[in-house]
Amino acid sequence: MAERPDLTYEVFITLAQQQGFEMDNPRLKELFREVQTMFRRMKLLDQVDTSGIQPGSGSIPADAFTPE
Amino acid sequence: MPNEDLTQLSVSQLGHLIESGEISPVEVAEAFIRRIDALQPRINAFITRADEHALQAAREAEKEILRGDYKGPFHGIPVGLKDLFWTKDVRTTSGSLIDSEFMSTEDSAVVSRMKAAGAYFIGKLHMTEFAFDGTSLNRHYGPARNPWDLARMAGGSSSGPGAAVASGQVPIAIGTDTGGSVRVPAALCGITGLKPTFGLISRFGSTPLSWSMDHVGPMTRTVRDAALALNMLASYDSRDPDSIRMAPQDYSRELDRGVHEMRIGVPSDFIWEVMDPEVEEAFRNAMVQMESLGSRIQEISTPDLGLINAAGSVVQTSEAATIHRSRVLALGQHFDPSIRRRIESGLFIPAEAYLHAQQVRAKLKGVLLESLEDVDILATPTTAIAAPGIEQERVTIQGQDVHIREALLRITRVFSTVGLPAISVPCGFTKGGLPVGLQLVGKPFSESLLLRAAQAYQESTDWHLRRPEPVEQE
Numbered sequence: 062m063a064e065r066p067d068l069t070y071e072v073f074i075t076l077a078q079q080q081g082f083e084m085d086n087p088r089l090k091e092l093f094r095e096v097q098t099m100f101r102r103m104k105l106l107d108q109v110d111t112s113g114i115q116p117g118s119g120s121i122p123a124d125a126f127t128p129e
Numbered sequence: 130m131p132n133e134d135l136t137q138l139s140v141s142q143l144g145h146l147i148e149s150g151e152i153s154p155v156e157v158a159e160a161f162i163r164r165i166d167a168l169q170p171r172i173n174a175f176i177t178r179a180d181e182h183a184l185q186a187a188r189e190a191e192k193e194i195l196r197g198d199y200k201g202p203f204h205g206i207p208v209g210l211k212d213l214f215w216t217k218d219v220r221t222t223s224g225s226l227i228d229s230e231f232m233s234t235e236d237s238a239v240v241s242r243m244k245a246a247g248a249y250f251i252g253k254l255h256m257t258e259f260a261f262d263g264t265s266l267n268r269h270y271g272p273a274r275n276p277w278d279l280a281r282m283a284g285g286s287s288s289g290p291g292a293a294v295a296s297g298q299v300p301i302a303i304g305t306d307t308g309g310s311v312r313v314p315a316a317l318c319g320i321t322g323l324k325p326t327f328g329l330i331s332r333f334g335s336t337p338l339s340w341s342m343d344h345v346g347p348m349t350r351t352v353r354d355a356a357l358a359l360n361m362l363a364s365y366d367s368r369d370p371d372s373i374r375m376a377p378q379d380y381s382r383e384l385d386r387g388v389h390e391m392r393i394g395v396p397s398d399f400i401w402e403v404m405d406p407e408v409e410e411a412f413r414n415a416m417v418q419m420e421s422l423g424s425r426i427q428e429i430s431t432p433d434l435g436l437i438n439a440a441g442s443v444v445q446t447s448e449a450a451t452i453h454r455s456r457v458l459a460l461g462q463h464f465d466p467s468i469r470r471r472i473e474s475g476l477f478i479p480a481e482a483y484l485h486a487q488q489v490r491a492k493l494k495g496v497l498l499e500s501l502e503d504v505d506i507l508a509t510p511t512t513a514i515a516a517p518g519i520e521q522e523r524v525t526i527q528g529q530d531v532h533i534r535e536a537l538l539r540i541t542r543v544f545s546t547v548g549l550p551a552i553s554v555p556c557g558f559t560k561g562g563l564p565v566g567l568q569l570v571g572k573p574f575s576e577s578l579l580l581r582a583a584q585a586y587q588e589s590t591d592w593h594l595r596r597p598e599p600v601e602q603e
Contacts, residue, residue, distance in 0.1 A: 065482075073477070080476050081458050088466075095474040099446060102439040103482045109436060109489045116484045117491025 316566020
């Protein structure tokens, strides 16, 4: 998978604007740190090869296992 | 029996006394209401009390039982509900200011199942805002305090259920668990908390945090009560798209079969990278105890559990942002600032990253299940630490500076992400008198075996019988 670029503050501000955030809000700096944490997790997951894998969810088919 | 002592009994014990006519449901309701009167000012386990509703329901139960219409072990039993389960007569705040006056037009599936079993709710319990935190902080309703030490947190997000059951304000509570929100407060408060296999209990009528990770689970004093609660709550419900169609089972039937020859796997790495030594000691002692009961303990290698957690975090945050987007953007000032930030951060997760996280989740779930092939259940400590201080944000564990949320949720989140059943039972106390939780994890739909293992441990120890002294002191 192509390496996910780091999230710069400028890109973050553009994205925030698109989402409808108020741009003069001093809170955005704190939010940027939170979003960076999330991006680090996404980058971590990028190491996992998922070719051929269907996106899962919590669901487990009831007939996949025999209850004890 | 003096009425005050009723609040120290399990559901199973209360049920026997009600069935035999030794006590009446109204006596039970009155005893718990008095207990709540005494403890609510100090513990703050309730957001909304429902005394009148409870007394009315208890009177109804009494009439039904007197005319010979006994419905089973929950008939006439008061239940505490995490305040995200809809109750059509009482507000559901979800721990938020925004929903502080929300009245649903129908009951949640949990409440309907309780009513059918003759149980009733006695109040709506404390939780962190929209269930998006593992602490017991809530800026709108104040913190829920840990009955073992009132200066410490009860854990979350089902903080009220943990504190209320541990302090005898309710004999059972129902919580939800997205990353550990049933098991973490159960561990920190010294009670039993069960998160069943994903989809086993309907979530209809509960405020969602993350559609693909939310589970409903009972929080009780004993494993037996958790099994009885699962009997009451587990049922297919077409109103929950992830509800599983399963034949009804009696989860209490095999509780006392023991653990002879049961193979218990202990993960060899991730769990121990961040671990308080006192918690580890209690866990190791529990494994010795399980071995003495005839089970076989073996270390096992698992896939990178940290990656499962990262996938869970991306999925949960993305789904939470989708659920709360319009309100967090329009009314963000009414949210707790830290919860607001966490929800908002999900708005920046691209669709492909969300789907990739779901792919990773699917792949690693498969690898984890393969690694469980040679064992019957897994065992871990529930949390890496015992209850931290109410406002504590970070903790030092063997020289590592760790965020409280990480220390509380890093082990439980793994098994919420992959949807496996897991239970936390008390397995000891720190030198400071705080409970420590043992987590047992099963394969999908193996609740009977999981409960059997937990019961064998609990019946051979007395940790669950200890009661917190601080709440008894004036």
